[in-house]
Amino acid sequence: MxxxxxxxxxxxxxxxxxxxxxxxxxxxxxxxxxxxxxxxxxxxxxxxxxASHPDIVNAMQGAGVPASASSRLMTGTRKEHSLLEEKVAAFKGKEAALIFNSGYQANIGIISALCSRGTAVYCDKLSHASIIDGIKLSGAKMFRFKHNDMDHLEDLLSSGRGNYKNALIITETVFSMDGDTPDLKRITELKDRFDCMLMLDEAHATGIFGKNGSGWAEEADISASVDVLMGTFSKALGGFGAYAATSSSVREYLINTCRSFIYSTSLPVNIVLADSAGLDVVFSExxxxxxxxxxxxxxxxxxxxxxxxxxxxxxxxxxxxxxxxxxxxxxxxxxxxxxxxxxxxxxxxxxxxxxxxxxxxxxxxxxxxxxxxxxxxxxxxxxxx
Ligand SMILES: Cc1ncc(COP(=O)(O)O)c(C=O)c1O
The missing domain is CATH 3.90.1150.10 (Aspartate Aminotransferase, domain 1)
Incomplete structure (x- = not known):
């Protein structure tokens, strides 16, 4: 060794x-x-x-009892977690939201909870490692389309989608190492035409794009067509952790199946308050x-x-x-x-x-x-x- x-x-x-x-x-x-x-x-x-904004630093330092010492399903859910989830859902224009301890944990957990052996997952060739790892963990069949190439995605869906009961399309809205954006309108058309779920990783778009700064889904006016809008607090929002904005039923399903959510101690309250303050700064500035x-x-x-x-x-x-x-x-x-x-x-x-x-x-x-x-x-x- x-x-x-x-x-x-x-x-x-x-x-x-x-x-x-x-x-x-x-x-x-x-x-x-x-x-x-x-x-x-x-x-x-x-x-x-x-990240050094006084509102965020004060929130980070002022919570008093930071450690949660338990997972969310045990005694680790404080009212601050629930309030932040409501705020994220409103920010993203979705019914509900769920907080994760990091973007990496969110992606591996959500994808492996939604998908299994009989699922086809269509992801961009340049997808972040956490997306690829989530697909591998799920055991689903992975199809990688050429970077931002919607014609290639369409070809893959035309030739193979019929062989699978369920399918998920997943991509990033601002690519972490390329800084570019896919044609989101086209993706939603393909999602509808081929009856797939759609998940978008807004890690690098949240706080920056869209009328209210909620991301590219807002900018492209397609939020209603996205099943899971994932993003992080750890980049433009100056905090730490991640979220999935989704329907109430997907949230409930994830609470019951998503292993990286269930089997991990919840975020400390001071981080949750800092994340909430980060959202406020996006609104106010x-x-x-x-x-x-x-x-x-x-x-x-x-x-x-x-x-x-x-x-x-x-x-x-x-x-x-x-x-x-x-x-x-x-x-x-x-x-x-x-x-x-x-x-x-x-x-x-x-x-x-x-x-x-x-x-x-x-x-x-x-x-x-x-x-x-x-x-x-x-x-x-x-x-x-
Ligand atoms: C596209 C993308 N998704 C997910 C992550 C993971 O987020 P986190 O750093 O919160 O684990 C990152 C960041 O590294 C990223 O660039």
Whole structure:
């Protein structure tokens, strides 16, 4: 066993694929202190820059008795959990909601509760690991359609849907590593035509898109057609944990079958209050998401002017670089210039598609964006990606 472990580490190191942890201390203005040096942080999912908002910090610190010491079905449900679920349901325009301890737990639990051996699950090729793991855990037959390719999804449904009693389509509304969005109207048409359930992962869209900031389902006006709207509190909402907004009957079914929900201690009340405060900030400070999206469009335009080819259409702005070592080199050179931009490599993204993933936050202002693009152009030399 030990030999296998050491070989694995050496192979990853040799391929420029070994990952490691470092201690990070957030400072004001979307910056971080790492190893005693301050960097502009372009790798945080605190998109609205509200993790340090006084309302959220006060909620996090003021609850008094944080530990719940029990699962939700035992004695771990406090009125704060129930109130947050009502608030999420209203925010998402659904009948009911259920809170989970993390997005990972939500996806593996919900998918494996809804699906089983006789189910067909249709998911995007670039789906988050938690979606893939949930499908594997369920034992369902997995069909992966090409990234955001609705024609391919239609082909797969036309040729195979008839062989299965039940089917689920699942995709993300803003892809975590690509920053792009599928054609949601088309997905709902396919869902209806082929009689499937539809689940959307709004982890990176919640708080940012839609008239009220509830996500892409709201923006595309399709919430009523989605059976399960999953999302997290841990990104734009500045908190921690996750939720599924759904019908009352699916909520009841999940409470009775979803193992990652049933067999885990419930979120501490201070986190629940912080999550609720995060939702309030989304309601009360809509200018954050508006400015963030304007700045994201500005950054993308400026990058294109400089000859770069950024992906996506959101606050996530990835630039694909041909190989792992160049990605690492770019990331290291940007650090020397005071920018923390993580190099994302396989297996998080497909082989040959390593990238620097720029994650824009509300606290990044236009002067920061301009200065970063100059730095990126300098470390890229005459190569553009
Ligand atoms: C699309 C997507 N779904 C689910 C998750 C998991 O969420 P969490 O970090 O709350 O476990 C993430 C984040 O890592 C994600 O990007």
């Amino acid at each position: 030990e030999q296998r472990i050491n070989e694995f580490i050496e192979t990853r190191r040799a391929g420029g694929l070994l990952r490691s942890l470092c201690d990070v201390e957030p400072t004001a203005g979307a910056k971080v202190l790492i190893g005693g040096k301050e960097y502009v942080n372009l790798s945080s999912n605190d998109y609205l820059s509200i 809509p200018e954050r998401r508006k400015e963030l999206l304007l700045n994201s469009a500005y950054m993308r335009e400026r990058l294109i002017e400089k000859g770069f080819r950024p992906l996506g259409g959101s606050q996530i702005i990835p630039i694909v670089v041909p190989d792992n070592k160049t990605t690492l080199r770019l990331s290291a050179d940007l650090r020397k210039k005071g920018y923390w931009v993580t190099a994302v490599r396989p297996p998080t993204v497909p082989a040959g598609e390593s990238r620097i993933r720029i994650s824009l936050n509300y606290d990044h202002k236009r002067r920061d964006i301009d200065a970063f693009i100059e730095a990126l152009a300098e470390v890229s030399g005459d190569q553009q990606w």
